[in-house]
Amino acid sequence: MNVGKSSRLSVTRSAWQWWKDLAAREGPLSATTKLARALWEFARDSTPARSRQRYGDIDYDWQHRVNTTSAAVGWRDRLLGVFYSSYQPTEETLFHEMLASLREHIRADFHDFIFVDLGSGKGRTLLMASDHPFRRIVGVELLPTLHALALENIGKYKSESQKCFSVESICADATEFSFPAEPTVLYLFNPFPEAGLRRVIANLEQSLRDHPRQVYVLYHNPLLEHVLAEGTILHKIGGTHQYSMYGIN
Ligand SMILES: C[S@@+](CC[C@H](N)C(=O)[O-])C[C@H]1O[C@@H](n2cnc3c(N)ncnc32)[C@H](O)[C@@H]1O
Known part of the structure; x- marks a missing residue:
């Protein structure tokens, strides 16, 4: 859609x-x-x-x-x-904690990675991610009103620590998202019901078979974690009770 x-x-x-x-x-x-x-x-x-x-x-x-x-x-x-799923923004301290933990795991900063948030709402994670040196940042949001606000927020955002200035919000059904063939940090905060999450993880794994590369998934409030755990390419590499991290190495 x-x-x-x-x-x-x-x-x-x-x-x-x-x-x-x-x-x-x-x-x-x-x-x-x-x-x-x-x-x-x-x-x-x-x-x-x-x-x-x-x-x-x-x-x-x-x-x-x-x-x-x-x-x-x-x-x-x-x-x-x-x-679909109710809009709720990710809390700032937790977001930076998740990224710090992932950075520690990969032992490098995010220069080579793009950041993708599927179900990005008003775009708070896109703004927070822009304080890290991602190559570019992409959010996909289903509801046009939330997407429009995300665009406004991206235009207004000011932070002395901003490091990435290529930030976009797309209005689309994220379960049909085609993953770019680039090293990726994928962020999910419970945007889909089980069938939708299955479709996204299947798309991602197929994209990894076609274009092997570094991909990590940060899954906040992982209510449907069994869907990721059943995958054959991504494996759990860390997390707490608030989030799980998956990767391919
Ligand atoms: C819990 S909110 C998370 C917002 C944002 N990721 C954050 O962490 O601040 C989930 C968002 O997913 C969106 N959503 C639900 N189904 C979707 C779909 N199929 N495609 C794109 N966005 C979707 C909802 O409209 C909502 O804005």
Whole structure:
């Protein structure tokens, strides 16, 4: 699916597709119950108290004069998030900790690597990654509104420690992403349901067979880690309870 600037994802179609996929795996009764539960959660999450809680992550935005908080996401995008995955930005300290740990593992900085975030939302990881010397940085986001904000954020971002100035956000379905044949750090913060993650890891492994090279995966909040663990080329090389690191060496 290529999501052009002008196209809008339909909430009804997204909900129908979500229900159909679930009903095919678990039966219509279970799918309907889970849909009702997801919508109830969405309604609870829309109360003023819950909205206030989401402003807890706003320090990064104050510091860099950008808009990456999950609090300022409109109801329509939050509802679409129920059927894809909800937008939530990665916390700054943890992000730099993950990159430091990977850098220690590869015993080099990131000059030779590109950084790719599949499901990049408003682009906070793209900005944070630009403080490291990546060759270039690419984010792929499904929702056009979040992608548009990522573009604004990339334009506005100012940091004295910025080292990479080739930063782009693409609006597309990241499960169909064609990996560039370059050494890559792939970042995932739970953007897909299991079928989508399987497709991405299969694409990545096929790309590695076609073009052998150094590739590392940083998987934040690795709820579906078994999908990576079942792969035949990528192996676990480290991590904590908050993230896992996979690589080919
Ligand atoms: C948990 S957020 C992570 C945001 C960002 N990576 C970060 O760490 O700050 C997951 C994002 O994945 C996006 N997403 C879900 N399904 C997607 C798909 N098929 N293609 C591209 N983006 C997707 C959601 O819209 C959401 O913005």
